[in-house]
Amino acid sequence: xxxxxxxxxxxxxxxxxxxxxxxxxxxxxxxxxxxxxxxxxxxxxxxxxxxxxxxxxxxxxxxxxxxxxxxxxxxxxxxxxxxxxxxxxxxxxxxxxxxxxxxxxxxxxxxxxxxxxxxxxxxxxxxxxxxxxxxxxxxxxxxxxxxxxxxxxxxxxxxxxxxxxxxxxxxxxxxxxxxxxxxxxxxxxxxxxxxxxxxxxxxxxxxxxxxxxxxxxxxxxxxxxxxxxxxxxxxxxxxxxxxxxxxxxxxxxxxxxxxxxxxxxxxxxxxxxxxxxxxxxxxxxxxxxxxxxxxxxxxxxxxxxxxxxxxxxxxxxxxxxxxxxxxxxxxxxxxxxxxxxxxxxxxxxxxxxxxxxxxxxxxxxxxxxxxxxxxxxxxxxxxxxxxxxxxxxxxxxx
Amino acid sequence: xxxxxxxxxxxxxxxxxxxxxxxxxxxxxxxxxxxxxxxxxxxxxxxxxxxxxxxxxxxxxxxxxxxxxxxxxxxxxxxxxxxxxxxxxxxxxxxxxxxxxxxxxxxxxxxxxxxxxxxxxxxxxxxxxxxxxxxxxxxxxxxxxxxxxxxxxxxxxxxxxxxxxxxxxxxxxxxxxxxxxxxxxxxxxxxxxxxxxxxxxxxxxxxxxxxxxxxxxxxxxxxxxxxxxxxxxxxxxxxxxxxxxxxxxxxxxxxxxxxxxxxxxxxxxxxxxxxxxxxxxxxxxxxxxxxxxxxxxxxxxxxxxxxxxxxxxxxxxxxxxxxxxxxxxxxxxxxxxxxxxxxxxxxxxxxxxxxxxxxxxxxxxxxxxxxxxxxxxxxxxxxxxxxxxxxxxxxxxx
Numbered sequence: 001x002x003x004x005x006x007x008x009x010x011x012x013x014x015x016x017x018x019x020x021x022x023x024x025x026x027x028x029x030x031x032x033x034x035x036x037x038x039x040x041x042x043x044x045x046x047x048x049x050x051x052x053x054x055x056x057x058x059x060x061x062x063x064x065x066x067x068x069x070x071x072x073x074x075x076x077x078x079x080x081x082x083x084x085x086x087x088x089x090x091x092x093x094x095x096x097x098x099x100x101x102x103x104x105x106x107x108x109x110x111x112x113x114x115x116x117x118x119x120x121x122x123x124x125x126x127x128x129x130x131x132x133x134x135x136x137x138x139x140x141x142x143x144x145x146x147x148x149x150x151x152x153x154x155x156x157x158x159x160x161x162x163x164x165x166x167x168x169x170x171x172x173x174x175x176x177x178x179x180x181x182x183x184x185x186x187x188x189x190x191x192x193x194x195x196x197x198x199x200x201x202x203x204x205x206x207x208x209x210x211x212x213x214x215x216x217x218x219x220x221x222x223x224x225x226x227x228x229x230x231x232x233x234x235x236x237x238x239x240x241x242x243x244x245x246x247x248x249x250x251x252x253x254x255x256x257x258x259x260x261x262x263x264x265x266x267x268x269x270x271x272x273x274x275x276x277x278x279x280x281x282x283x284x285x286x287x288x289x290x291x292x293x294x295x296x297x298x299x300x301x302x303x304x305x306x307x308x309x310x311x312x313x314x315x316x317x318x319x320x321x322x323x324x325x326x327x328x329x330x331x332x333x334x335x336x337x338x339x340x341x342x343x344x345x346x347x348x349x350x351x352x353x354x355x356x357x358x359x360x361x362x363x364x365x366x367x368x369x370x371x372x373x374x375x376x377x378x379x380x381x382x383x384x385x386x387x388x389x390x391x392x393x394x395x396x397x398x
Numbered sequence: 399x400x401x402x403x404x405x406x407x408x409x410x411x412x413x414x415x416x417x418x419x420x421x422x423x424x425x426x427x428x429x430x431x432x433x434x435x436x437x438x439x440x441x442x443x444x445x446x447x448x449x450x451x452x453x454x455x456x457x458x459x460x461x462x463x464x465x466x467x468x469x470x471x472x473x474x475x476x477x478x479x480x481x482x483x484x485x486x487x488x489x490x491x492x493x494x495x496x497x498x499x500x501x502x503x504x505x506x507x508x509x510x511x512x513x514x515x516x517x518x519x520x521x522x523x524x525x526x527x528x529x530x531x532x533x534x535x536x537x538x539x540x541x542x543x544x545x546x547x548x549x550x551x552x553x554x555x556x557x558x559x560x561x562x563x564x565x566x567x568x569x570x571x572x573x574x575x576x577x578x579x580x581x582x583x584x585x586x587x588x589x590x591x592x593x594x595x596x597x598x599x600x601x602x603x604x605x606x607x608x609x610x611x612x613x614x615x616x617x618x619x620x621x622x623x624x625x626x627x628x629x630x631x632x633x634x635x636x637x638x639x640x641x642x643x644x645x646x647x648x649x650x651x652x653x654x655x656x657x658x659x660x661x662x663x664x665x666x667x668x669x670x671x672x673x674x675x676x677x678x679x680x681x682x683x684x685x686x687x688x689x690x691x692x693x694x695x696x697x698x699x700x701x702x703x704x705x706x707x708x709x710x711x712x713x714x715x716x717x718x719x720x721x722x723x724x725x726x727x728x729x730x731x732x733x734x735x736x737x738x739x740x741x742x743x744x745x746x747x748x749x750x751x752x753x754x755x756x757x758x759x760x761x762x763x764x765x766x767x768x769x770x771x772x773x774x775x776x777x778x779x780x781x782x783x784x785x786x787x788x789x790x791x792x793x794x795x796x
Binding site: 011012031054063066069070071072073082085102106134136137139140142145248251253254255256271381385 | 409410429452458461462464465466467468469470471472474475480481482483484485486487488489490496500502503504506507508509531532534535536537538539540543646648649650651652653654657665666669779780783784
């Protein structure tokens with residue numbers, strides 16, 4: 001049992017005993033609830049359980065893209081989990097991790113015993129203008145969106161400033177994307193299973209200067225899920241594939257980039273990562289793999305810096321030196337990341353968590369990080385206004 | 399400390415030490431975030447605290463009506479609570495109580511110490527057709543909504559069947575509305591502070607047969623908030639206005655009415671109320687007041703039955719006999735209920751909780767239930783697909 005800084009009360013530790021995911025694709029033949037059901041069923045079978053007490057669902061766009069809210073009851077009904085607690089959690093692109101954190105807190109609170117965390121998003125049935133408008137609701141409506149700036153636009157402004165301040169060329173970001181695509185080759189659930197060359201990166205078509213197509217992640221339809229239980233229960237079940245949730249931390253930042261003192265620093269990432277290292281009782285150097293939020297290459301760089309893996313302004317060096325590759329000092333996007341695995345926005349956080357869990361179980365296939373014992377995931381909502389960090393560890397190394 | 403049925407681990411008990419609310423109105427001069435800020439500031443001052451660790455925000459319509467998601471960061475930023483955990487929870491019209499339950503679980507989990515639960519909704523700036531379409535996203539998009547049935551329509555179908563099965567006249571529902579309006583007269587935060595007569599009820603204009611204008615609650619703009627802390631902390635602070643959260647329970651039902659075995663029975667209300675009585679260790683007869691979800695008079699009736707206050711099909715008798723009035727056996731809607739206080743959908747659950755807390759503190763003004771020691775709130779999402787029940791008690795009577 002861990003004692004927090006807040007009080008003398010004991011906290012119930014929690015673990016993940018099952019995970020599931022669908023392939024990320026343009027699933028024109030599957031609805032939102034069908035994708036959700038597929039991921040949940042896979043997680044429940046993996047966990048070898050027959051029922052659960054609650055489902056916490058991360059989703060960003062269903063109100064606008066699918067005209068469906070009340071996703072809790074909607075999905076609980078579809079999967080036949082009658083009567084259970086079922087709610088929907090939203091924090092833009094970090095909705096998936098927020099749902100997972102809700103499941104963790106619910107189990108830790110002792111108010112329930114077995115929870116499923118699910119992230120699901122169905123984006124490709126809607127006109128892309130509607131999706132772009134939907135994604136923009138993660139920025140500040142009053143100022144950012146009213147000025148007509150899209151989410152790519154906000155990231156382009158940050159990247160432009162980053163190149164100027166720290167004297168990098170946009171080509172220096174190439175390896176973030178090359179590495180992600182390389183790793184996606186071995187991930188059957190990834191949307192973009194193709195490698196890319198440095199030349200392709202350099203000649204990639206412009207989206208919003210300096211961001212090109214190959215700096216940006218791909219949207220998609222998908223769902224990913226995990227089964228969360230008290231650690232003591234996982235131990236009693238003698239579940240061989242148990243992964244302990246060593247840390248869970250969420251922080252926010254000012255929603256509009258223009259309000260932040262330093263638009264090149266992800267303050268919420270720094271806060272949540274530091275809290276997470278403290279909770280896990282480890283130093284950032286002990287992290288064996290990092291599923292970061294590379295929605296754009298600039299976010300990959302800022303995330304590495306805010307979490308302490310690189311000095312301020314120096315993250316591109318990690319990419320240039322290939323420290324981020326599978327056998328580097330800090331492997332990232334080990335199954336393709338948002339860039340190449342795909343970014344079904346409200347589901348992404350759960351994909352990251354599923355991937356970390358599989359690495360710690362030794363089930364990451366050809367992309368396995370040998371001997372991995374500490375894995376971290378970090379999910380970014382908006383342009384950094386809501387950031388959730390989780391650290392996991394396998395029981396063998398406790 | 400309470401031990402649950404699930405395991406031997408101890409649960410941290412939680413309490414409410416501050417509440418706040420705005421008047422429900424057509425607030426054309428105030429934005430969503432301004433309403434939110436007003437309620438949070440009032441709750442924080444009431445609690446006499448200077449900071450908090452997290453905010454959990456219940457809201458249903460901001461994605462469609464306000465084109466703003468990521469309400470967590472958006473509101474944390476506005477109120478100046480920089481860096482804190484801040485997320486948005488949605489379960490249609492029960493979003494407010496879902497947010498409160500998230501705050502309760504977060505504090506009980508020991509992962510944080512002081513949480514604010516907020517419900518906020520800004521409905522009157524949008525065309526009413528858009529609000530009607532937004533509200534319909536709480537029903538099943540695939541079947542109910544595609545058939546063109548609105549939320550009033552669904553409730554009218556249920557009420558029609560109820561009248562047929564149990565041989566009541568619609569006039570027998572009059573006291574649900576008359577009582578609510580009477581109680582709202584003394585509530586400065588209520589939207590419809592006017593009494594209505596039996597004659598007015600009978601002659602009220604038809605909305606969707608058999609539902610008339612005076613069966614239906616009024617929408618509105620509003621925000622309500624509460625400060626949640628560990629009970630031990632409230633005791634240490636020697637906070638005189640502490641109210642203990644004696645029970646918190648959520649349950650779901652099939653989302654579409656046509657899928658339910660019995661469309662006249664709120665199964666999720668029954669499950670969550672029974673769980674709540676168990677958690678609180680009391681019988682339903684000990685409840686001194688009940689803030690129920692009278693979105694329509696038929697929902698008031700079904701809620702009373704599912705929670706055990708009336709036999710199946712007999713709730714109108716409670717109304718006819720005035721058992722639901724302030725000095726009746728089970729006072730309901732003591733500050734006007736959804737009917738007359740108003741129903742800003744995602745905020746409603748928090749209004750109910752604020753009202754119960756004020757009753758237990760003895761601060762309910764002219765509508766005070768003398769000697770109240772157990773108060774219950776029940777918040778319904780969709781047409782009964784997601785129902786959350788809370789029971790509170792004041793410390794003096796523990």
